[in-house]
Amino acid sequence: MKNCKKLLLTVVLALVLVVGLTGCGKEEKVEGKVMDLIDKVNEKLPEEVKTRLFNEEITKENAEHYIGSTDIEFEEAVASENMIGSIAHSVILLRAKDGADIEDLKAQLKKSINPRKWICVWVEDEDVIIKNRGDLIIAIIVEDEDNRAIIEKGFDNL
Helix, strand or coil, rough: CHHHHHHHHHHHHHHHHHHCCCCCCCCCCCCCCHHHHHHHCCCCCCHHHCCCEEEECCCCCCHHHHHHHCCCCCCCCCCCCCCCCCCCCCEEEEEECCCHHHHHHHHHHHCCCCCCCCCCCCCCHCCEEEEEEECEEEEEEEEEHEEEEEHHHHHHCC
């Protein structure tokens, strides 16, 4: 009887330890350069959408246009935008610097990104998606609901 109690206690403690360690684990980092990853994110978009997009590295010089601020610090970032027509479509993929507060960085982006930067078209504030996987953050500012969902799923599947 004593051995059964010890065995049961050992099993319970082992389960608590496994669950505790799993819950505290760090989210897996998505490997790769953001310029390559943006193509994977956009991969399932309809061909007529993909052919109108261009990808541009975000630098200090153009950060104001793409993310609305030059004060947001990042390791690397890219914007995927529509190059022709009046279509509100901007996807930002940003890798945070080591040790950055990801939630704070997402809040800064939400505050600074302008979903009305185009002439005659815009995205409603509540339709802007900002989320992360580890140190990789995506901002989806896309007016077409179906394309927004495709991009979000592409990011989730990286």
